[in-house]
Amino acid sequence: MVSTALHYMTLLYLIERNNLMIKYYYPDGTHCYRALHTAHAVFTNEDGKLIARAERPDRNGMYEFEILGFELVPTGVRCT
Numbered sequence: 001m002v003s004t005a006l007h008y009m010t011l012l013y014l015i016e017r018n019n020l021m022i023k024y025y026y027p028d029g030t031h032c033y034r035a036l037h038t039a040h041a042v043f044t045n046e047d048g049k050l051i052a053r054a055e056r057p058d059r060n061g062m063y064e065f066e067i068l069g070f071e072l073v074p075t076g077v078r079c080t
Helices: 002-016
Strands: 020-025 031-035 039-044 050-055 062-066 069-074
Touching: none
Parallel strands: none
Antiparallel strands: 020 031, 020 069, 039 050, 050 062
């Protein structure tokens, strides 16, 4: 129970400090990292596929793309 509380407190701290990235996993086996503040939603569409909605890199609206999954990772940490 203590470790869950510590993980939660660490996550809140990282969110407050804007020190988290979102790592999206694509169906083709690749991945990408995006700033957490650009993520808008993750949902399942009517076909049962997992879809992410994020802000476009040029900040000109949102776009949607299929993903296999995602995780929140601290900035500056190399993930494999």
